[in-house]
Amino acid sequence: MKHDFHYTMSRRGFLVVAAGAAVSASLRPTRASAVDERQIKVGPGQALFNGANGASTAVWTYNGTVPGPALRLRQGEPVRITVENGLDEDTTVHWHGIRLPNAMDGVPGLTQPPIKPGGSFTYEFTPPDAGTFWYHPHADSLVQLGRGLAGPLIVEEREPVVVDRDLLWLLQDWRLTADGQIAGGFGGMMDASMSGRVGNVVTINGEVPADLGVRAGERVRLRLANASLARMMALRFEAHRPVVVAVDGQPCDPHEPENGRIVLAPAMRVDIVLDMQGDPGSRHAVIDDFYDGLAYTLANVAYDKGPPLRAHPLDAPVGLPRNPLPAPDLARAVRQEIVLQGGMMGGGKLKGLGGMMGMGMPGMNGGAAWAINGMSMTGDGHAGMAPQFALERGATCHLTMRNETAWWHPMHVHGFSLSVLSRNGAPVPHRQWQDTVLLAPRDVIECAFVADNPGDWMLHCHVADHQMAGLMTVFRVK
Amino acid sequence: MKLTYALTAFGLAAATPLPALAATINAVMYKNPSCSCCETYAAYLEQNGFKVDIKPTNDLSQVSAGLGVPANLEGCHSVVVGGYVVDGFVPVDLIKKMLAEHPAITGIAMAGMPMGSPGMGGQKTESWKIYAFTKDGKAPTVYATE
Numbered sequence: 001m002k003h004d005f006h007y008t009m010s011r012r013g014f015l016v017v018a019a020g021a022a023v024s025a026s027l028r029p030t031r032a033s034a035v036d037e038r039q040i041k042v043g044p045g046q047a048l049f050n051g052a053n054g055a056s057t058a059v060w061t062y063n064g065t066v067p068g069p070a071l072r073l074r075q076g077e078p079v080r081i082t083v084e085n086g087l088d089e090d091t092t093v094h095w096h097g098i099r100l101p102n103a104m105d106g107v108p109g110l111t112q113p114p115i116k117p118g119g120s121f122t123y124e125f126t127p128p129d130a131g132t133f134w135y136h137p138h139a140d141s142l143v144q145l146g147r148g149l150a151g152p153l154i155v156e157e158r159e160p161v162v163v164d165r166d167l168l169w170l171l172q173d174w175r176l177t178a179d180g181q182i183a184g185g186f187g188g189m190m191d192a193s194m195s196g197r198v199g200n201v202v203t204i205n206g207e208v209p210a211d212l213g214v215r216a217g218e219r220v221r222l223r224l225a226n227a228s229l230a231r232m233m234a235l236r237f238e239a240h241r242p243v244v245v246a247v248d249g250q251p252c253d254p255h256e257p258e259n260g261r262i263v264l265a266p267a268m269r270v271d272i273v274l275d276m277q278g279d280p281g282s283r284h285a286v287i288d289d290f291y292d293g294l295a296y297t298l299a300n301v302a303y304d305k306g307p308p309l310r311a312h313p314l315d316a317p318v319g320l321p322r323n324p325l326p327a328p329d330l331a332r333a334v335r336q337e338i339v340l341q342g343g344m345m346g347g348g349k350l351k352g353l354g355g356m357m358g359m360g361m362p363g364m365n366g367g368a369a370w371a372i373n374g375m376s377m378t379g380d381g382h383a384g385m386a387p388q389f390a391l392e393r394g395a396t397c398h399l400t401m402r403n404e405t406a407w408w409h410p411m412h413v414h415g416f417s418l419s420v421l422s423r424n425g426a427p428v429p430h431r432q433w434q435d436t437v438l439l440a441p442r443d444v445i446e447c448a449f450v451a452d453n454p455g456d457w458m459l460h461c462h463v464a465d466h467q468m469a470g471l472m473t474v475f476r477v478k
Numbered sequence: 479m480k481l482t483y484a485l486t487a488f489g490l491a492a493a494t495p496l497p498a499l500a501a502t503i504n505a506v507m508y509k510n511p512s513c514s515c516c517e518t519y520a521a522y523l524e525q526n527g528f529k530v531d532i533k534p535t536n537d538l539s540q541v542s543a544g545l546g547v548p549a550n551l552e553g554c555h556s557v558v559v560g561g562y563v564v565d566g567f568v569p570v571d572l573i574k575k576m577l578a579e580h581p582a583i584t585g586i587a588m589a590g591m592p593m594g595s596p597g598m599g600g601q602k603t604e605s606w607k608i609y610a611f612t613k614d615g616k617a618p619t620v621y622a623t624e
Contacts (some may be wrong), residue, residue: 033493150600175537177540183540185539185543185549188539188549188552189536190539190552190553191539192555193514194510194512194513194554195511195536196538198535199536199537200537200540231536289513291512291536292511292534293511293532293533293534294511294534294535294536295576344513344515344554376493406514407512421577463562474605
């Protein structure tokens with residue numbers, strides 16, 4: 001495998017994989033008996049990013065595959081998931097975006113003891129919200145995610161949504177060496193203090209993407225999940241008009257994304273509905289143009305030559321039923337603010353903060369490159385992390401997040417979904433709730449949530465390098 | 479990734495001291511797509527007789543390593559010029575000196591992003607060490623102190 005990203009992508013012609021079919025298979029629900037019991041074994045394995053005929057890459061897996069098996073759960077029905085650790089180091093599993101009891105949140109030291117090598121831990125929770133979520137380790141996060149540990153978690157709506165197909169793209173970004181292995185050098189200072197470990201090969205559901213085969217006239221629900229360590233994405237579906245129906249698993253008012261670009265930072269999910277109105281036999285690129293000068297074709301939508309499934313698009317509404325999120329009481333909200341600081345300075349943008357600095361390093365010890373409100377919590381979580389603020393149970397928190405850095409940060413809150421109120425003073429439309437809110441450099445985001453779930457909860461940047469290097473904090477709900 | 483860069487006519491040109499108004503020196507800069515201090519440095523090179531072809535790359539540390547830059551000297555961009563590698567905010571006079579003298583090294587690098595250096599701006603507050611490095615695994619040596 002070549003590790004030059006563009007070169008790899010340009011060879012995609014070799015890698016004809018019926019992505020749609022592969023996805024349907026991986027999503028097939030594994031119906032359990034009366035008690036919904038699941039088993040996940042964490043351990044080393046091999047991945048075939050370029051299909052069965054390509055080189056194999058040594059990875060860490062959930063149940064032997066990258067990504068891990070798609071967990072399909074039912075809204076409001078309890079599940080027990082036993083995780084067995086076959087690695088040589090501690091791990092945990094964080095059920096990203098699921099509102100669950102604090103002890104099931106998977107943060108080592110903070111919410112549970114880490115799962116030792118050879119040990120196991122049983123997670124028990126009842127997902128209150130239907131939608132697109134994912135799971136990943138919260139121990140040695142940069143390395144464990146970067147070596148492959150991530151999987152999709154779908155919570156099905158109680159009443160099925162009317163679409164012809166329900167597909168998932170779990171997007172992962174790998175930094176591979178010339179011989180197709182995962183490059184070492186995790187946690188280098190340049191990565192940590194700049195944009196994180198962005199890689200050179202992107203996979204969809206564990207393979208370098210080929211075509212998404214579709215049929216004219218069909219309606220597809222496509223669940224997009226960015227499980228990358230650091231790569232931001234902005235996807236455009238040429239000649240199509242995707243409608244966003246959910247962000248981070250939470251249904252929103254259906255809308256077309258701004259400029260037709262679906263921005264997906266690490267850990268974000270966006271569900272879109274695509275009415276396939278192209279001509280039979282036509283092909284259309286899906287382009288990721290997030291980074292200036294580095295746009296590339298991620299995949300192609302390829303229509304089969306058959307006649308359209310139906311003459312007109314489905315007229316069923318595309319909106320999803322709302323989840324039972326508690327409504328914030330803004331009039332009586334408690335205000336809190338977190339300020340993101342540090343990182344490599346871009347061209348002297350921080351003149352107001354003590355002039356030109358090579359690294360804005362509040363807390364240079366311990367390899368910290370970032371801070372929240374002047375404090376750098378590094379690593380993955382540990383015992384005795386002092387909460388940045390505490391909230392009374394049931395209180396509404398009006399949270400301001402202020403990015404004073406020159407870099408992008410997807411800020412993830414554990415245990416809650418945030419009602420996103422405004423960005424840089426402008427109201428955020430479409431009644432969006434998110435657990436991972438992307439802040440552009442200098443952005444100020446206002447959001448709100450009801451502190452209805454007791455415990456010490458993490459709030460951190462989901463660029464894994466940034467989290468490890470200090471862009472993390474904890475708050476308490478009493 | 480196999481990066482090929484032409485040695486071009488530099489071997490010849492470098493044999494004679496560069497006149498004040500030298501011909502344009504072509505350079506390629508590999509940089510993080512989101513970093514703006516690299517662009518300031520590219521502009522500085524352009525003001526000093528270079529023509530800089532900027533190539534944003536998301537895996538800069540791999541590119542830099544492939545060019546032979548030692549990990550502890552890696553900066554937020556790597557410049558390939560005249561068959562040499564220049565990493566970090568190296569003052570232009572030192573680049574021209576290297577191109578003129580044609581030493582048997584892979585390139586030169588200034589670690590960190592010190593204040594006052596081209597690209598960072600501000601006031602110089604400390605002396606800078608510019609290191610020469612090779613691809614033979616030997617420790618970098620001090621090329622110049624500014």
